[in-house]
Amino acid sequence: xxxxxIANEGKAVIVxxxxxxxxxxxxxxxxxxxxxxxxxGSITDRHPGKxxxxxxxxxxxxxxxxxxxxxxxxx
Numbered sequence: 001x002x003x004x005x006i007a008n009e010g011k012a013v014i015v016x017x018x019x020x021x022x023x024x025x026x027x028x029x030x031x032x033x034x035x036x037x038x039x040x041g042s043i044t045d046r047h048p049g050k051x052x053x054x055x056x057x058x059x060x061x062x063x064x065x066x067x068x069x070x071x072x073x074x075x
Contacts, residue, residue, distance in 0.1 A: 004063060005066045005070060006070075007070060014028075015043070018042065021039055025037060025039055041053070050062060051063040
């Protein structure tokens, strides 16, 4: 199972201009529900229309659209 494609409720991805990222980060970090706040990436023009991520080994991985059905949530 790939954690990128498993339902994960209670999380948010917020996109802000780079010049405001640190300010937004600090505000969110101070909130009781924002203790796990992190800046996890940036938008570049290197691969237009694509999402990539750096692997734990330092390689580059394409983050593709989910193929098939998402696993059901168990609540």
